[in-house]
Amino acid sequence: MVLVLCIVMAVSIFTGCSRSSQSVAAKQKNKEALNTIRIWHDGDKAIIQLMENYLNEALTDDGITVKFEQKSGLTDQLKLYGNDEVNGPDMYMYAHDSLGMFVEMGALAPLTDVIDKNVYADMLPMTLKAGNYKNDQYLMPVYFETLLFIYNKDLWEGEVPSATEELYSYMKSHTDTAAGTYALVNQHSTAYNVAPFINGFGGFILNEQAEPGLNYIKTKEAIEYNKKFAQLEADGDYNTVNALFMDGKADAIIGGPWLISGVKEARINYGIKSLCDFKLPNGNTLIPYSGVQGIGVMKHAAKSKKDAVEKVLNEIVNPQLGIDLAQNSGCAPSNQKSYNTSSVANDEMIAAMRRTADIAQPMPNIPQMSVMWGPAESLLAAVNKSGKDLNTAADDYQKEAETAIADMQ
Template identity: 85%
Template sequence: MKKMALILCIAMTAAMFTGCSKNTDSVAAKQGNKEALNTIRIWHDGDKAMIQLMEDHLNEALSDDGINVKFEQKSGLTDQIKLYGSDEVNGPDLYMYAHDSLGMFVEMGALAPITDVIDKTVYADMLPMTLKAGNYKDAQYLMPVYFETLLFIYNKDLWEGEVPSTTEELYSYMKNHTDATTGTYALVNQHSTAYNVAPFINGFGGFIINEQAKPGLNDKKTMEAIEYNKKFAKLEADGDYNTVNALFKDGKAAAIIGGPWLISGVKEAKINYGIKSLCDFKLPNGNTLVPYSGVQGVGVMKHAAETKKDAVEKVLKEIAEPQLGIDLAENSRCAPANQKSYENPTVSKDEMIAAMRKTADTAQPMPNIPQMSVMWGPAESLLAAVNKSGKDLNSVADEYQKQAETAIADMQ
């Protein structure tokens, strides 16, 4: 009997110490350990210089509160959050990432709405589009930080006259200034990449997938947009990412549709470039081109919303301040989510940022539902079939619509 009691005592003691070793942060937080409560770990996969700017900004602003913010870069962030998003010890307190993965993280139960921590008034100055990007099933899960959109980037030394204001005028210019035999183009675009064709699809009132997770590849308006884009595709080289970028940087194309991620390469090529918002181009139906937008935002893990609420609240409030957006714009040329950041003349006068700010009034955030992840394949297969293989749209749209529906059904 004594031997059994001794064994039980040893086992209980071992379990107690094992539990302590695994849950040091959790226990410390629950017992009021101030250092643990005020240390906020944020996982990200962003640019190191930009993230360092954010970390320095937040720690300086929150130093009087004793809050220490630590950004930790993670490769394969989506998979890392799948593994550790609900792990209070090994996972993050917050994460910063593109908004289109939001639905997946919410459905796996890792996130708390940011309204569990802050009042809605904290993010009242954010651009509506950026808030929509971080909203899932009528709950706000992301504090938007900055966003990106596709742009019309042109070589001022090659483009003749004013840049047109309608897509039909643009098409006429392309016909008159494109010669595939000599490898010179007026405009190049990734014409069979769904993200790059979305401005036409959205502008025609079509959709790749809607909020109810219904694919729209055979929707009448989507098909009208794809057919309309086809005539542009014939004048835009092969549509491959590397091809179109090389053509523009080598001075073989006068313009390109692309995002801010191209600008560093354009500068290195010493191109005298200009930028125009895609919403400055009007379609034949009277609507403008309507690109997708990607929004970088900060989300809160459920455990942090409970055990570190006070510190998380202060971090989110500081992220929402316009000054952070100004700093990111001035140093990394990010387009701030906070509308008040644009009151700063340096921000408002930046040609690229101003173009994205203008586009934000009409741009659509990429769908953040989990089903969007399986839509790129069928959508781009359809575009390639039409633009590259020359197949009749009416004969293949239903085929790829069914592929999309099957892929979504297989997610269940």
Template identity: 65%
Template sequence: MKKRISLIMCGLLTAGALFGCGSAAQTQTTAVDDSTETSGAEAVSSTDESTEAAEAEEQASAEPTEIKIWHDADEAIMQTIADNVNEALADKQITVSFEKKTGLTDQLKLYGNDAANGPDMYFYAHDSLGTFIEMGILSPIGDMADASVMGDLLPMTVEAGIYGDEQYLMPVYFETLLFLYNKELWNGDVPSSTEDLYKYMSANTDAAAGTYAVVNQHSTAYNVAPFINAFGGYIIDKDGNPGLNVQETKDAIEYNKKFAALQADGDYNTVTTLFNEKKAAAIIGGPWLISGIKDAGIDLGIKSLSDFTLPNGKGLAPYSGVQGIGVLKHAAENKKGAVAEVLRAVAAPEVGIALANNFNCAPANVKAYEDADVASNEMIMAMKTTADTAQPMPNIPQMSVMWDPAEKLLAAVNKSGEDVNTAAEEFEKQAETAIADMQ
């Protein structure tokens, strides 16, 4: 993340043909005697058997198809996806293979339109989607993944894969910021409002002694986004317009300032170390912190950020990063049927369940949360709750140049005490210049 971070139609057509045959047979037998009815039934049976035999023969004669998917993710996660998808597609003679590529973006720039040497699909975070689309290498997946597939997915994850009003990404799992706390150090219940959280922080922070109630990267845009989004502000909108100087953004930054004053001034490593060394009772972070927290022997509690209500009545709304599969144009043109089957298989709840139970990934498919083990996973369920308010990181190319001016604005306000209105105007202009330079 920003840590510098659908062949349903074939089935329907087949089912429709069978239903049509049955209806015709029934209509014909209504005007004849019992013997004719028997003959009609036999005809239907014979037709069914012939159809099934034809389908079996067609399937048996189908050419095996291999779908190559590039990624730069955890290979164990990719292998789990591959195992599940290949098992689901075994009788369709479709084989999926995942290949890890360092510098995936650069590799796709070189080979995205190369059917011989490039991949058919790729697995990556959604926020790079716009860059790949503008490169002209991706195909929309709307005609390969219909409502019967997309309808089971969390709306936030579906939204992450939309660019220019078309669906380009099949979401598989997601992650987002959470409120992580040390049960040994936290006194009483975790508050349900940001104002009560601030009161707790005021009473339980001793900066001089180096101990804190809550730590957060208070001048990192990704970590302040929960406030900005919930206030109705934005770093950049879907049309590529920066929003550093809109009133809602400024209000959020001003509100966050009082929390920042009670937090350690530090980067990712600083705040993570404070929490893992038990010098902070809580940290705003994501699932990527869990391994270190376990190693530190912390009795971890987890709360969704959306469970913290702002004075405006809205829950905090962090950014989310969605991992999923996109389709290269040449594959959509030459392997459309196989690609559609892969998209359906990778979106299945079984894939989400396996990823959740083995890697603590929050599934995109809502049916995966019906699994007893998934439903008992506190962190995964907290992320599912957060999906109600979380916003996908903008997937437009212009977002890549927004982190710097946004964080300079936060630093100016939180660290240098500059007036938010003055600073916002300055860094809005910097953002506009950076975006113009991209053209």
């Protein structure tokens, strides 16, 4: 019996040790899971790698690991897994214009569920507006972009004008369509590229009440005004206008910062001017749309990983991250304090976008905007390329837009 008791006691001791060891391992695994933040994205690899390195270094002492995971078809992926705590992300980084859709599907938590609003007080107002939906802030803005006037200094004659009418005069005297050379090229039938005229005239593609404005009088005035520029801007196709500028057959182009790497590769001696430096006949400036890249928090992560998420967001608003993104990737930071650094403030492209940010309109982030691009661009093509009557075409595509919105209900 003594022998049996000894064996039982030994087994109990070893079993207890095993269970204790398993318990410690389980706790450690759970802690690691709570301190690992997965962020889905579909962004530029260099930008994302910079952000991942920055955040992981900044959060080392907190034991927090940030993993960015690239997803093709991010919108569809978030529709499937946005509410899935096991298979979905904890946060996501994406352009702001799809925000409303994700909020309406119940996937996102307001930032104020995790942090105090004072944390993002230094962000540019336009970038905050982009991430705000129904009076709640859902996106922490990181950087933004706007259209720019990019010109070839070796081709442009004299000073770049400060009024659109002066610009048009220059175009008339420096464009030879027969020879295939142009003063200025633009995607004249792409809604995003015509938005500076539409917004500047007081028109709108879609307002905050989800009402289309294709046949609104101010929108039509803008489209009519843009038409005379379009007649001197080649066919308006993305590839065509880019090739003309890169090949030195166009003095200038209206495009975004995404063109600059190609411009540099083509060894073009380029200059940049903000669109807000061009005044329209009505006294307003051109007012482009802006796209804002921001980070949102999934609703489940705001509860189960609140502490870790809070620390990540506090590092995202650090001005140094904006400085690093500007210096290494040419991004225009959302944090106003990042511009206190001379290398950021004196960068020609970033400085132009910073000025534009004061008047730019963030693209509408309500779900209905997704069905507006088609009718808007069909209207522009009908007027600029097919020569259809503006009033008739505007009424037709207004009805098409209204039907598309109604079908979303």
